[in-house]
Amino acid sequence: MRKLQSQGVHHITLVGADRQTSIDFWEGVLGMPFVFEQPNLDKASESHLYFDPGDGRLITIFTDDSRKPDPERTPTDIGCVHHIAFSVSQATFRQAVERLDERGIKHSGPKDRGFMDSIYFKDPLGMLIELASYRFEPPFGHSHGDVMLEAHKIRVARGDYNIAEIHLADAIEAMTARNRGSLSADRSPKNPYSRT
Numbered sequence: 001m002r003k004l005q006s007q008g009v010h011h012i013t014l015v016g017a018d019r020q021t022s023i024d025f026w027e028g029v030l031g032m033p034f035v036f037e038q039p040n041l042d043k044a045s046e047s048h049l050y051f052d053p054g055d056g057r058l059i060t061i062f063t064d065d066s067r068k069p070d071p072e073r074t075p076t077d078i079g080c081v082h083h084i085a086f087s088v089s090q091a092t093f094r095q096a097v098e099r100l101d102e103r104g105i106k107h108s109g110p111k112d113r114g115f116m117d118s119i120y121f122k123d124p125l126g127m128l129i130e131l132a133s134y135r136f137e138p139p140f141g142h143s144h145g146d147v148m149l150e151a152h153k154i155r156v157a158r159g160d161y162n163i164a165e166i167h168l169a170d171a172i173e174a175m176t177a178r179n180r181g182s183l184s185a186d187r188s189p190k191n192p193y194s195r196t
């Protein structure tokens with residue numbers, strides 16, 4: 001038995017209402033360029049809209065102008081999508097409350113997740129959307145996932161309940177020590193100010 005090894009998210013497709021609601025939300029609120037459109041090849045009455053979320057992947061929406069937006073929360077039963085999270089810079093995150101408020105979009109306010117900051121709100125069809133901003137940059141040649149794995153190991157070894165910035169900082173230090181050489185025989189922390 002062998003795995004079908006994934007190499008990233010190719011695209012996510014959502015069922016939308018009318019075409020303009022999708023364009024106004026995905027491009028007009030979240031800034032994702034509207035890059036492609038064609039008929040839904042499995043259902044000719046629908047259009048298939050493609051948006052670029054900024055990482056080379058795609059968010060696609062099946063639309064039909066006979067459908068109207070329903071802002072009630074989408075189902076969260078077993079097998080349903082709870083929310084979709086999009087990465088934003090810290091600069092954008094710090095503007096999120098103001099920019100959501102100016103549109104009258106209800107939101108959660110900023111949430112501290114230890115390793116990232118989050119804010120939640122619903123799209124016009126009731127899908128929960130998260131804007132997430134990492135609080136760290138991974139060392140060169142590593143991904144955010146690499147740092148998360150290392151920080152998780154540190155957190156568990158220390159018996160801490162949830163991840164915090166100290167776990168991230170210590171993970172980045174450990175990864176750097178392992179993956180980047182030094183001429184020093186002793187790379188432990190020092191206080192050069194104690195000699196003065």
